[in-house]
Amino acid sequence: MSTPAPAPADTAPEPGPRPASAVDRYFKISERGSTMAREVRGGLATFFAMAYIIVLNPIILGSAKDMYGNQLDGGQLVTATVLTAAFTTLLMGVIGNVPIALAAGLGVNTVVALQLAPRMSWPDAMGMVVLAGFVVMLLVATGLRERVMNAVPLGLRKGIAIGIGLFIMLIGLVDSGFVSRIPDAAHTTVPLQLGSDGHLHGWPVLIFVVGVLLTLALLIRKTPGAILISIVAMTVVAVAVQLITGLPDEAWGLTVPEWPGNPVAAPDFGLVGQVSLFGGFGKVGMLTGILFVFTVLLSCFFDAMGTILGVGDEAKLIDKDGNFPGINKVLLVDGLAVASGGATSSSATTCFVESTAGVGEGARTGMANVVTGGLFAVALFLTPLATMVPSQAATPALVAVGFLILAGSVKDIDWSDFTIAVPSFLAMVMMPFTYSITNGIGIGFVSFCALRLATGRGRGVPAAMYVVAAVFVFYYAMPALGLT
Numbered sequence: 001m002s003t004p005a006p007a008p009a010d011t012a013p014e015p016g017p018r019p020a021s022a023v024d025r026y027f028k029i030s031e032r033g034s035t036m037a038r039e040v041r042g043g044l045a046t047f048f049a050m051a052y053i054i055v056l057n058p059i060i061l062g063s064a065k066d067m068y069g070n071q072l073d074g075g076q077l078v079t080a081t082v083l084t085a086a087f088t089t090l091l092m093g094v095i096g097n098v099p100i101a102l103a104a105g106l107g108v109n110t111v112v113a114l115q116l117a118p119r120m121s122w123p124d125a126m127g128m129v130v131l132a133g134f135v136v137m138l139l140v141a142t143g144l145r146e147r148v149m150n151a152v153p154l155g156l157r158k159g160i161a162i163g164i165g166l167f168i169m170l171i172g173l174v175d176s177g178f179v180s181r182i183p184d185a186a187h188t189t190v191p192l193q194l195g196s197d198g199h200l201h202g203w204p205v206l207i208f209v210v211g212v213l214l215t216l217a218l219l220i221r222k223t224p225g226a227i228l229i230s231i232v233a234m235t236v237v238a239v240a241v242q243l244i245t246g247l248p249d250e251a252w253g254l255t256v257p258e259w260p261g262n263p264v265a266a267p268d269f270g271l272v273g274q275v276s277l278f279g280g281f282g283k284v285g286m287l288t289g290i291l292f293v294f295t296v297l298l299s300c301f302f303d304a305m306g307t308i309l310g311v312g313d314e315a316k317l318i319d320k321d322g323n324f325p326g327i328n329k330v331l332l333v334d335g336l337a338v339a340s341g342g343a344t345s346s347s348a349t350t351c352f353v354e355s356t357a358g359v360g361e362g363a364r365t366g367m368a369n370v371v372t373g374g375l376f377a378v379a380l381f382l383t384p385l386a387t388m389v390p391s392q393a394a395t396p397a398l399v400a401v402g403f404l405i406l407a408g409s410v411k412d413i414d415w416s417d418f419t420i421a422v423p424s425f426l427a428m429v430m431m432p433f434t435y436s437i438t439n440g441i442g443i444g445f446v447s448f449c450a451l452r453l454a455t456g457r458g459r460g461v462p463a464a465m466y467v468v469a470a471v472f473v474f475y476y477a478m479p480a481l482g483l484t
Contacts, residue, residue, distance in 0.1 A: 023036075023367065024036070027039075027093075027097055027365040027366055027367040028097065028365055029364070029365050029367060032316075032317075032364040032365055033316075033364065034362055034363065034364040034365060035362070036367070037224075038224075038361060038362030038363060038364075039099075039362075039363050039364070039365060039367040039368045039371065040367075040368075040371050041224070041225045041228050041358075041361040041362065041363075042099055042357075042358030042359065042360075042361040042362055042363025042368040042371075043099075043358060043363065043367070043368040043369065043370065043371025043372040043374075043375070044228050044358075044361075044371060044372075044375070045227045045228045045231065045357045045358045045360070045361045045363075045397060046099070046101050046352075046354060046355050046357050046358030046363070046368065046372045047101070047371070047372045047375040047376065048228070048231045048357075048389050048394050048397075049227075049231075049354040049357035049358075049394050049395075049397050049398065050101060050103055050352050050354040050355075050357075051379075051389055051394070052175065052254060052255065052391055052394065053081060053085065053103045053104055053106075053352075054078060054081055054082055054085075054379060054383060055254045055255055056106070056254060057077065057081045057103070057104040057109055057346060057347065058072075058074050058077035058078050058081060059254070060106075060109050060110060060113055061077055061109060061112070061113050061345075061346075061347060062074045062077055063113070064113035064114060064117050064118070065117070065118070066117040066118065066120065066121050066122045066124075066125065067117075067118055067119060067120055067121065067283070068121060070121070070122060072122060072271065072345065073268070073270065073271070075268050076268045076269075076270045076271040076345075077271065077345070077346065078383055079267040079268050079269055079270075079271070079380065080269075080271045080272060080344040080345050080346035081103065081104050081346045082267075082376050082377075082379050082380050082383065083267070083269070083272070083344060083346075083380060084103070084104065084337075084340050084341050084344045084346045084349050085101070085102060085103035085104070085349065085373075085376045086373050086374075086376035086377040086379075086380065087340060087373075088102040088103075088333065088336070088337035088340055088341075088349050088373075089101045089102050089103070089369050089372050089373035089376060090369065090370060090373035090374070090377075091333050091336070091337075092330065092333045092334075092337075092351075092366065092369050093365075093366030093367065093368070093369025093370045093372075093373060094366060094369075094370070095329050095332075095333055095366075096326070096329045096330040096333050096366060097326065097329075097365055097366035098308075098311070098312065098315070098317060098326075098330055098365070098366055098369070099311070099315060099355055099358050099359055099363035099364060099365060099366065099368040099369060100307070100308060100311050100312075100330070100351045100352070100355045100369070101351075101352050101354070101355045101358070101369055101372045101373070102333075102334070102337045102349050102350060102351055102352060103349060103350075103352055103376075104341055104346045104347045104348070104349055104350075105299070105300065105303060105341075105347065105348050105349065105350035107299060107303065107435075107436060107437075107438070108296060108299045108300060108303070108347060108348045108350065109347035109348070111295060111296060111299065112125055112126075112128075112129060112296070112347045112348070113347075115292070115295070116128055116280070116292055116296075119280075119283060119284050119288075120279065120280040120283040120284060121276070121279065121280075121283075122274070122345065123274050123275050123276040123279065123345075124276045124279040124280035124283060125280065126274070126275045126276075126342040126343070126345050126347075127275050127276045127277040127278065127279060127280055127342065128280050128289070128292050128293050128296060128342070129296055129338065129339070129341060129342030129347060129348045130275055130277060130338075130339045130342035130343055131277060131293050131342075132293050132296040132297040132300060132338055132339075132342075132348065133300075133335055133336065133337070133338030133339025133340070133341070133342060133348070134335075134339055135293065135297050136297065136300060136301060136331075136334065136335030136338050136339075137332060137335035137336060137339070139301075139335075140328060140331045140332045140335055141332075143328075144464075145301070145305075145331050146327055146328055146331065147464050148305075148464045148465075148467075148468055149305055149308075149309070149324070149327065149331075150323060151462035151463075151464035151465045151468075152309075152445075152465070153420060153448070154322040154412070155412070155413045155414050155417070155420035155421070155424050156420060156423055156424050156427065156444055156445075156448055157309050157313070157322060158313070158409040158410070158412045158413050158424065159409075159413060159423065159424025159425065159426075159427040159428045159444060160306045160309055160310060160424075160427050160428070160440065160441060160444065161306075161309060161310040161313045161314070161405055161409045162405060162406050162409050162410060162424075162428040163306070163427050163428035163429070163430070163431035163432070163437070163440045163444075164306055164307060164310035164353050164356075164405065164431060164437060165310070165356075165401070165402040165403070165404070165405030165406045165409075166402060166406065166428060166429070166431060166432045167353065167402075167431040167432045167435075167437060167440070168353045168354065168356065168398045168401065168402050169398060169399050169402030169403070169432070170432040170435070171353075171395070171398055172395035172396065172397075172398030172399045172402070173395075173399065175253070175254075175391040175395050176204075176205070176208040176391055176392045176395040176396075177195065177196065177202075177204055177205055177208070177253060177391075177392070178194070178195070178200070178205060178208055178209070179192050179193065179194060179195075180192065180193060180195065180196050181193075202247075202251060203241045203245060203247060203251070204238075204247075204251055204252050204253070204390070204392045205392070207234055207237055207238050207241065207390075207392045207393065208392040208393075208395060208396060210234065210237075211230055211231075211234040211392065211393055211395075211396035212396040212399050212400065214229075214230045214233065214234070214396070215227060215230040215396045215397060215399075215400045216400055216403075218230060219360070219400055219404075224362075225361065226360075226361070227357055227360050227361050227397045227400065227401075228361060230393075230396055230397065231389065231393055231394055231396075231397060234392070234393035234396070235257060235388070235389050235390065235393040237393075238252075238257035238390050238392060238393050239257045239258065239259065239388070241257075242256065242257050242258055243258075252390050252391075252392070253390070253391055253392075254391060255388065255389065255390045255391060256388075256390070257388055257389070257390045257393070258388065259388065260384035260385060260388060262384065263382050263384050263385035264381055264382060264384075265381065265382070265383050265384055266381070267380045267381065271344060271345035271346075272343070272344045272345070273343065273344075274345050275342060275343055275345070280292065287483075288483075291478065291483055294475075295475075296338075296348060298438060298471070298475055299348075299438050300334075300338050300348050300350050302437065302438045302441045302442065303350055303351075303437045303438050304331075304334045304350045304351045305441065306431075306437045306438075306440070306441050307350070307351040307352065307353050307355070307437065308324070308327070308330060308331075308334070308351055309324070310353065310356070310405065311351070311353070311355050311356055311359060312324050313405075313408075313409065314356055314359045314360075314401075314404070314405055314408065315359045315363070315364050316364070317364070334350065334351060337349040337350065337351075338350065353437075354397075354398065356398075356401040356404075356405060357397040357398065357401055358372070359401075360397070360400065360401045360404055418451070419448065419451040419452050419455055419457065420448070422447060422451060423443075423444045423445070423447040423448035423451065424444065426440075426443050426444055426447050427440045427441060427443065427444030428440065430443045430444075442472035442475065442476070443472075445465060445468055445469045445472055446469045446472050446473060448461075448465065448469075449461055449465055449466055449469040450469075
């Protein structure tokens with residue numbers, strides 16, 4: 001058999017399939033191996049997985065009082081929360097072109113409500129948040145933030161990604177009521193228990209369990225829209241159960257699956273712009289004010305960093321060298337989101353780990369964010385309808401995605417090199433154990449630098465890692481130094 005002659009060197013390769021539309025070309029949907037249907041499903045799944053923030057953030061902020069005894073209005077907080085989530089999520093999709101949705105950050109909103117507000121007025125506290133956002137944007141503009149992210153070894157990044165997977169799984173278990181905190185009055189060293197009293201019982205928990213099994217079964221069968229199908233199906237079941245049984249509201253937690261009498265509600269923008277940038281410094285002094293801004297900054301900076309790396313890795317947006325192309329645009333939008341959250345009095349806005357629910361549906365581009373952000377915008381007027389999905393129907397997605405992240409990352413850690421394996425292990429377990437992405441990253445960074453120094457390999461560690469580790473050491477030492 002004769003061998004075909006080689007093609008001339010100047011023969012142009014046959015062009016691949018052209019993107020179907022300008023939207024496809026702009027968002028690189030086909031280029032990233034996705035489809036419009038997957039992006040839409042992913043955007044829907046992410047929205048439903050994080051829609052609880054519409055209810056939860058106003059509860060956290062609205063329950064606190066500032067130094068004058070003032071409380072924020074619940075209806076205005078709902079509007080502020082939804083408005084900021086819609087704006088920043090759309091911005092991340094259009095500018096960053098990644099499927100990473102944003103909303104008021106859990107953890108940092110508690111800092112604002114319980115640490116800042118009692119020492120100053122609400123506008124002063126939100127001014128601190130805006131300043132933290134400005135600092136984040138400055139770090140992006142100078143390239144320092146990207147330098148820090150690129151300095152993190154690949155194995156430690158994978159450990160961070162796994163930690164986020166375990167963390168969001170625990171969030172799902174807690175928010176669904178499958179596990180709960182044992183009250184201090186019980187006088188036990190065991191922190192968590194099954195259900196509310198050590199046993200599983202009740203319709204809401206059963207709906208969560210069935211939802212987890214349904215989601216996993218659909219994923220194993222590679223059913224398109226698996227996560228979204230599960231969320232919708234279990235919401236319908238939950239509404240039917242509530243209609244038949246008439247369970248008390250507290251049985252479901254934050255969201256009761258009932259059809260609202262009037263699904264339309266007019267937004268109230270009364271909190272937007274109620275900010276005093278530097279008023280807080282006059283209340284607490286310059287040093288304490290700077291430390292307050294630093295505390296907000298640290299939480300936002302590393303929570304977002306972990307989420308961006310984790311979601312980016314799951315969405316296959318990280319290149320073979322472990323870098324995230326176009327990361328500066330993503331980081332800049334994230335910094336703007338922090339400041340936007342303060343400007344609307346909804347607390348710092350940050351990247352949400354629940355975006356992995358959309359990635360699990362196949363989302364790979366910012367088009368999914370356009371869908372999620374659009375739904376948040378609609379929710380400005382349909383808040384009662386948007387909040388009828390109970391956590392027991394949405395949180396099975398977090399459990400399933402947590403497993404997918406772990407399965408996709410654990411094999412890429414060099415477990416034979418303990419200077420990587422131990423910090424990666426600490427990072428992944430400390431996130432769920434301390435209920436904080438920031439703590440997991442900080443402990444991982446500090447232990448990595450310490451172990452490399454202890455084994456005589458300290459010279460190979462990037463300087464940025466030492467700087468960040470030192471910042472974390474100072475952060476953890478602040479209470480002992482009397483600086484909080």
